[in-house]
Amino acid sequence: MKLVEQHVIAKGDPRYVRIxxxxxxxxxxxxxxxxxxxxxxxxxxxxxxNTDVYHLVKSSDAYQALPAKVSNQVLIxxxxxxxxxxxxxxxxxxxxxxxxxxxKLPGYKHKTAxxxxxxxxxxAVWKRDLDRGLxxxxxxxxxxxxxxxxxxxxxxxxxxxxxQYVLSPPTNLASFPAWSMAARSKPSTNCTTNSARTxxxxxxxxxxxxxxxxxxxxxxxxxxxxxPCTRPAVASSx
Numbered sequence: 001m002k003l004v005e006q007h008v009i010a011k012g013d014p015r016y017v018r019i020x021x022x023x024x025x026x027x028x029x030x031x032x033x034x035x036x037x038x039x040x041x042x043x044x045x046x047x048x049x050n051t052d053v054y055h056l057v058k059s060s061d062a063y064q065a066l067p068a069k070v071s072n073q074v075l076i077x078x079x080x081x082x083x084x085x086x087x088x089x090x091x092x093x094x095x096x097x098x099x100x101x102x103x104k105l106p107g108y109k110h111k112t113a114x115x116x117x118x119x120x121x122x123x124a125v126w127k128r129d130l131d132r133g134l135x136x137x138x139x140x141x142x143x144x145x146x147x148x149x150x151x152x153x154x155x156x157x158x159x160x161x162x163x164q165y166v167l168s169p170p171t172n173l174a175s176f177p178a179w180s181m182a183a184r185s186k187p188s189t190n191c192t193t194n195s196a197r198t199x200x201x202x203x204x205x206x207x208x209x210x211x212x213x214x215x216x217x218x219x220x221x222x223x224x225x226x227x228p229c230t231r232p233a234v235a236s237s238x
Contacts, residue, residue, distance in 0.1 A: 004168050004170055005146060005147065005148060005168060005169055006166055006167070006168045007143075007144045007166070007167040007168070008164055008165070008166055008167075009143075009144075009164060009165045009166075009167060010163065010164040011163040011164060015140075015143055016164075016165070018140055018141075019118075019140065019143075019158055019165050019167075020115070020165075022066060022070075022118055022139060022140060022158075023115040023116055023117075023118055023158065023160050023165070024114075024115060025062070025065040025066050026066060026070070026074050026115070026116035026117065026118055027109045027110075027114040027115050027116040028062045028065065029057070029060075029062040029063055029065070029066065029071055029074045029075075029116075030074055030077070030078055030108075030109055030116045031108045031109055031111075031114075032057055032060060032062045032063075033053045033056075033057055033074070033075055033078050034078055034106060034107075034108060035108075036048060036053055036056050036057065037053060037078065037082060037106075038105060038106075041105070047082065047086075049079050049082075050072075050075040050076050050078065050079040053075055053078070053079075054072070054075055057075075066139060067124055067138040067139045069120070069121055069123050069124040069138065070118060070119065070120060070124060070138065070139065073118075073119035073120075073121065074116065074119075076119075077116075077117060077119070078106065081106040082106055085103055085104075085105060085106055088103035089102075089103050115160035116160070117157065117158070117159055117160070118157070118158040119155060119156075119157050119158075120137040120138065120155060120156040120157075120158075121155050122153065122154065122155060124137055124138040124156075125137055125138075125150075125153060125155070125156055125169075126138075127150045129142060130146070130148065130149055130150040130153060131149065131150060133145055133146055133147070134146065135148075135153075135156055135167070135169060137156055143167060144167060146169060148169050153169045153170075154169075154170050155169070155170060156168070156169045157169075157170065
C-alpha cells in the first residue's frame with residue numbers, strides 16, 4: 001500500500017511554465033515513438049517494445065529534450081499502452097459481445113494542445129533536497145515542499161489535468177517506522193486534506209492519517225490517505 005501526497009500547480013504559478021514545457025516535450029516524444037511502433041506494427045506486423053524504440057529515437061531532439069531517465073519513462077508508458085491494447089484485443093476475440101467495437105491502436109496526442117505524464121524515477125529526484133524537505137527533479141529544479149524523505153519517496157509524477165498539473169510523490173508504507181504504522185491501524189472516518197472537497201458518489205471510505213498533521217499548510221493542495229488516493233488517469237490516446 002502506498003500514500004500519495006498531492007500538490008496542484010495551476011496556470012499562472014511561476015512553476016507552471018517550465019512544467020508545461022516538459023509535458024509538451026513528453027508529448028512530442030510519445031508521438032515520435034508511437035509513430036515508429038505503429039508503422040512497424042501496421043506494415044511489418046512486428047511490435048517494437050520500449051527497448052527497440054529507444055535505439056530508434058535516442059539521438060532525436062524529442063528524446064534529448066528531457067533528461068534521459070524521464071524520456072525512458074515515456075517509452076515505458078507507451079509500451080504499457082500497447083500491452084493494454086494487445087490484452088484488449090485478446091479479450092475482444094474471445095468475448096466480442098463485451099465491446100462496442102474493435103479496440104483501437106494507441107493514438108497520438110494533439111500536436112499543439114497535447115501534454116503527457118512526466119515520471120521522475122528516484123534517480124532523477126535530487127536526494128539532498130529531499131533531506132531538506134523539498135522535491136526537486138532533473139531539468140525542473142525545486143518544485144514544492146514535502147513531508148517525505150529519500151527513504152519514503154519512490155518516484156515523482158506530474159500529471160497534466162486541464163489548465164493545471166498534479167504533482168505527487170508516491171510513498172512506500174514499508175519505509176515508515178513501526179510506531180507510525182501502528183498509529184495508522186486506528187483509522188478515523190475521513191480523508192484529511194487542506195482544502196474542502198465534495199466527496200464523490202459511491203467512492204470508498206477514506207481514513208485520516210497522523211501523517212497529515214505533519215504536513216504544513218501550503219498554497220498547493222495536499223491529500224494524504226491511508227488507502228491509495230485516486231490518481232488522475234492519463235489516456236493512451238486522444
